[in-house]
Amino acid sequence: MRKIRSNSIEQTTPFLRWVSEGQIEEIHFATLEVLERTGVKVDHPEALQLLKDAGCIVNENRVRIPSWLVEECLRLAPRKIVVANRKGQRVMPLEKNRTYFGTGSDLPYTIDLETGKRRRSGKRDVERACRVMDFLPNYDFVMSYAIAADTNSKVSDLHQLEAMVTNTTKPMIVTAHDEINMRAQLEMAALVVGGKEELRKNPFMILYSEPISPLVHTNDGVGKMFACFEYGVPVVYTPGVLSGATTPVTKAGTIVLMNAEALAGVVMAQLKQKGAPIIIGGGATPMDMKTTATLYGSPETMMNYAIMTQLSQFYGIPNFTEAGCVNSPIPDAQAGMEAGNGILMAQLMGANLVHDVGYLEGGKTGSLTFLTMCNDYMDNARYMGRGTRIDEETMAVDVINEVGPGGNYVSHEHTFKHFREEIWSSKQFNSSFWEIWEEQGSKSMEDKAEELTKYIVATHTSELLDGGIREGLNEIIAETEKAKATSKR
Amino acid sequence: MSDFTSLAELVINGNYNGAKDLTQKMIDNGNDPLEIINQGLMAGMNVVGVRFKAGDMYVPEVMMSAKAMSTGIELLKPLIADKDMPTAGKVVIGTVKGDLHDIGKKLVVMMMESAGFEIIDLGVDIDPAAFVKAVKEHSPQVIGLSALLTTTMLSMKDTIEALKEEGLRDSVKVVIGGAPISQSFADEIGADGYAADAASATELCRRIIA
Numbered sequence: 001m002r003k004i005r006s007n008s009i010e011q012t013t014p015f016l017r018w019v020s021e022g023q024i025e026e027i028h029f030a031t032l033e034v035l036e037r038t039g040v041k042v043d044h045p046e047a048l049q050l051l052k053d054a055g056c057i058v059n060e061n062r063v064r065i066p067s068w069l070v071e072e073c074l075r076l077a078p079r080k081i082v083v084a085n086r087k088g089q090r091v092m093p094l095e096k097n098r099t100y101f102g103t104g105s106d107l108p109y110t111i112d113l114e115t116g117k118r119r120r121s122g123k124r125d126v127e128r129a130c131r132v133m134d135f136l137p138n139y140d141f142v143m144s145y146a147i148a149a150d151t152n153s154k155v156s157d158l159h160q161l162e163a164m165v166t167n168t169t170k171p172m173i174v175t176a177h178d179e180i181n182m183r184a185q186l187e188m189a190a191l192v193v194g195g196k197e198e199l200r201k202n203p204f205m206i207l208y209s210e211p212i213s214p215l216v217h218t219n220d221g222v223g224k225m226f227a228c229f230e231y232g233v234p235v236v237y238t239p240g241v242l243s244g245a246t247t248p249v250t251k252a253g254t255i256v257l258m259n260a261e262a263l264a265g266v267v268m269a270q271l272k273q274k275g276a277p278i279i280i281g282g283g284a285t286p287m288d289m290k291t292t293a294t295l296y297g298s299p300e301t302m303m304n305y306a307i308m309t310q311l312s313q314f315y316g317i318p319n320f321t322e323a324g325c326v327n328s329p330i331p332d333a334q335a336g337m338e339a340g341n342g343i344l345m346a347q348l349m350g351a352n353l354v355h356d357v358g359y360l361e362g363g364k365t366g367s368l369t370f371l372t373m374c375n376d377y378m379d380n381a382r383y384m385g386r387g388t389r390i391d392e393e394t395m396a397v398d399v400i401n402e403v404g405p406g407g408n409y410v411s412h413e414h415t416f417k418h419f420r421e422e423i424w425s426s427k428q429f430n431s432s433f434w435e436i437w438e439e440q441g442s443k444s445m446e447d448k449a450e451e452l453t454k455y456i457v458a459t460h461t462s463e464l465l466d467g468g469i470r471e472g473l474n475e476i477i478a479e480t481e482k483a484k485a486t487s488k489r
Numbered sequence: 490m491s492d493f494t495s496l497a498e499l500v501i502n503g504n505y506n507g508a509k510d511l512t513q514k515m516i517d518n519g520n521d522p523l524e525i526i527n528q529g530l531m532a533g534m535n536v537v538g539v540r541f542k543a544g545d546m547y548v549p550e551v552m553m554s555a556k557a558m559s560t561g562i563e564l565l566k567p568l569i570a571d572k573d574m575p576t577a578g579k580v581v582i583g584t585v586k587g588d589l590h591d592i593g594k595k596l597v598v599m600m601m602e603s604a605g606f607e608i609i610d611l612g613v614d615i616d617p618a619a620f621v622k623a624v625k626e627h628s629p630q631v632i633g634l635s636a637l638l639t640t641t642m643l644s645m646k647d648t649i650e651a652l653k654e655e656g657l658r659d660s661v662k663v664v665i666g667g668a669p670i671s672q673s674f675a676d677e678i679g680a681d682g683y684a685a686d687a688a689s690a691t692e693l694c695r696r697i698i699a
Contacts, residue, residue, distance in 0.1 A: 106639065108639065108668065108669040108671075120671070120673075147639050147669075149639065153639060153640055153643055154640070156639070156640075177638075177640045212589055212590065212591075216589070218589055242592060244549070245592050245595075245596065246592050249549075287548070289547035289548045289549060290544050290547055290548070291686060292548060292593075292596055292686050292687055292688075293686075364668060
């Protein structure tokens with residue numbers, strides 16, 4: 001039997017808290033004050049009626065939400081949302097402190113893998129990105145990455161979903177133009193897993209929908225969310241902001257405003273359907289006061305996400321945050337620093353859905369090579385997140401005694417047994433001596449990642465979808481396209 | 490230091506109370522209202538423009554300088570005939586139909602106002618007919634279209650077509666902007682210009698009006 005220490009705490013993973021429990025409560029109360037005093041604007045008729053019936057003060061579309069109602073709805077929202085993969089395996093339980101990485105959606109530009117030139121994104125970029133992420137082990141979920149800009153723009157979101165489900169089995173987060181297209185996507189998802197019942201049991205898809213800061217809940221944003229709840233599909237309902245432009249410039253003010261927007265979403269969701277699977281959080285990015293660019297890779301965003309992750313852990317509601325999205329236009333040293341910092345912070349905080357990994361130029365340009373580079377950043381962060389094992393075996397007092405002064409450990413069995421888990425190793429990072437590095441072609445990490453990416457694109461395909469299902473997906477797209485052409489929207 | 494230099498300095502520092510008081514004092518002392526604008530308020534704002542471009546001043550500081558300038562101009566307006574009021578040009582602007590995003594366009598509005606443009610901001614979710622109506626009503630030199638969503642950027646083309654149908658296309662320049670917009674998209678739909686951010690939108694309008 002192992003001899004234990006008494007009255008002692010063992011810490012398996014690093015313990016990171018950005019602010020105290022008391023400060024988290026302070027932010028919570030400030031948020032309640034915003035919802036009760038200032039309120040929100042709601043442009044969705046059903047939501048408006050639900051809020052009114054529940055006891056909110058409603059003047060036209062301005063809704064003031066009482067604190068008790070917010071707290072009641074927080075209790076109703078599920079603390080655990082399980083997301084499956086396309087095959088129905090429940091691979092992604094969204095619970096407190098479990099971290100999953102994935103990319104983001106809808107990049108207008110892509111740096112072409114073959115030519116190295118920046119060009120408009122197309123459906124093929126969605127397909128390729130999904131295949132790359134299907135291959136790379138640290139991507140837990142996918143988003144569309146690129147915009148399928150070469151398809152009919154009225155149904156380009158449907159084309160993106162089609163490209164995603166046919167090129168990866170991993171869980172996915174989708175975007176939708178409006179409620180009509182959302183419903184079409186839900187039908188597509190049901191078709192993929194063999195019916196609505198199966199989709200409800202093991203949803204493999206999450207919707208990303210958003211309020212518009214400050215404090216506006218749109219008809220489309222809420223409508224898409226409500227449609228998903230009818231199918232038991234979870235929804236990320238979170239704002240993307242510009243601190244100093246659409247929120248106060250202060251970090252705390254940004255968090256309070258965003259939290260108010262997210263909690264208004266929680267209230268609407270729970271009033272629509274008790275236990276509706278909703279995910280909170282958002283993109284807490286400041287505005288560059290020189291260029292007006294959105295600062296994704298900045299220290300402020302990571303500081304904000306740390307607190308927002310603590311908030312979600314305080315509420316017991318899964319959260320959606322962001323890392324690995326950089327402002328550098330190319331995968332250079334700046335990009336590495338920006339991505340690495342954010343990814344490590346997200347991992348150490350225990351954020352749930354960490355999206356936008358592998359984005360360049362503040363979320364406007366994609367590069368499959370950078371996507372591949374980020375796989376190793378995530379690996380590194382996860383390694384650190386696992387923490388340092390402290391016990392008799394790892395403190396190795398017996399081994400130290402055995403080797404004694406002046407000996408060596410490299411040939412010792414203890415080293416052989418533990419080196420793989422005790423020393424992180426990466427295929428993409430350079431660590432060889434200069435001469436060897438030259439001999440091997442003087443390749444930078446980017447060069448190596450590009451090679452790996454080209455290899456994946458050339459060789460890897462995910463488990464194929466049944467041909468009949470693919471046909472069905474294309475039929476739904478065609479029907480929606482037809483309906484849209486006549487409905488004018 | 491002359492009053493003009495002091496006034497310019499107050500604008501540069503974004504001291505709107507000071508700018509208001511000094512403008513009033515200069516009016517009371519019998520200075521020419523147009524000179525107060527050109528050699529005081531605008532002179533200060535021109536320095537702000539140069540410093541902003543050089544990265545020495547930031548957006549919130551430019552906003553405060555613009556506020557200082559406009560508090561002075563408010564006092565001077567009644568003293569100057571409308572036709573003599575200096576302006577860099579008149580621009581109608583809005584976020585296109587189906588798109589509710591406001592902030593990018595707002596930034597353009599504020600930056601352009603601070604550069605002396607007269608702006609008619611139609612708001613968000615503006616359909617082609619409303620843009621046409623505004624062009625008829627205000628006869629601007631430029632109309633600015635904003636979109637954040639890839640689905641709504643196509644409405645820019647519809648707006649240009651609507652202007653053509655009404656025979657207004659040649660009387661007004663069309664400029665476009667927003668995250669998914671590019672120069673090639675502007676060329677594709679027949680817009681007169683594209684700007685990547687608020688500062689370059691101001692320069693673009695100056696250039697195409699001149």
